[in-house]
Amino acid sequence: MQKKELLKSIPAVNDFLAAPEAEEIIDEYSRDKFLQLLRKELDNIRSEILSSDFEVDNFNLNHLNVKYIINNIEKKLKIKSEAGLKKVINASGVIVHTNLGRSNLAAEALKKVLEIAENYSTLEFDLEKGERGYRYNKVKELLKDLTGAESAVVVNNNAAAVMLVLTALVQRKEVIIARGEMVEIGGSFRIPEVMENSGALLQEVGSTNRVYSADYVNDINENTGALIKVHTSNYRVQGFTHTVSSKELAETAHSHQLPLIEDLGSGILFDLSDYGLPYEPTVKEKIEAGIDVLTFSGDKLLGGPQAGIIAGKEQYISQIETHPLMRALRVDKMTLAALEETLKLYYDFEKAVKRIPTLNLITESSEVVKKRALKLESKINKKDAFKVELIKTAAKIGGGAYPLNKFDSYGLKLSLEQKSTEAFISELRKFETPVIARIQADKAIFDLKTVKDEEIELLADSINQVLAEVF
Known part of the structure; x- marks a missing residue:
């Protein structure tokens, strides 16, 4: 058979439309989508046949079969329709995995989100007065109780929180920051760029590894609007270092009638050192140290939804929440519902550890993980062609928290020998x-x-299915 004969053998579009298999696909995905992929599929076949290195004898004639082509189209339409957000099994050992959605929500938060999402709600309605209310009243009350801050407000993420704070408080003024705190927070987003886009003018002081109070004082001038401290939650500089504590820096700022802003990053509400983790400052400790405005994430160590939480002195929070940018960055009813229910769990920390998935995984013993690993191992269909081993692993929190800390964990190691891992x-x-x-x-x-x-x-089941196909 020659190329011309092969080209003539390609079925016509009407041949496909007449096939009963096509009718079902069209019903599910639409005629337009089916025809769009069909024409692309037929064009690819023609291009393959017409290519200079094409060999007729090596061509599989089944690839011109109507059912075969329709089957390919169905697979591609299914993949395309399923693209987007979907549930995954996270076997990476990274608890707060940024690419996989960070923290899983507690059952209480999920229940409240569903209730609020499928019904009308009191998002901005005051039941007592029967008139428009303020969406942040409840979350403000919860955050004040749990952190000791005078006031609080919430935006859609921590980068937005930092930008809003600087825009509202120190736009077109200088903000003094330690050179060693000019961090990148992931996805190529850098703290300096976030700050500069707020309109604030950054003034770096100190060296990469050492900074002192005097460095800040020496750079304060009539155009200084604030001092800012960025907690290096996603990396550590060790060895010959010196930093200025939040308390000391607050005293420096206040002695010059300036506010101190701190970006805590992965903020935690309770000390987790009793569970074997290194000490990390809590939000309440930072507020007590004299921080005027503190920002931190809702979806990292807090274990709630994506949110940027701003807590601190009433005089500054009121300026922030009345700024026009606040409306552009505000959170929706589902985020508020999830955050409120997550925060409620923190009134009893032992309950929070059990109910909030992120905290539960962080504090879980390695022996509990080992039982899960052994259970998985028992369900793998063993073959001589590959090796399955129970191993100790090093899990980590991720999400820019506890960068040097790893957890004793357990998992399975599969050695596939001659096959591609x-x-x-x-x-x-x-x-x-x-x-x-x-x-x-x-x-x-x-x-x-x-x-x-x-x-x-x-x-x-997934592992066994792939192994059966490979071997």
């Missing part, structure tokens, strides 16, 4: 519920720290 991991990402694992020394690692009990059966 990258291809194996890639296939696991193609399931309806994708599996996200990691590769280490060309071995597939499944860290059970971040895998739920109820996900083990599905994880095992």
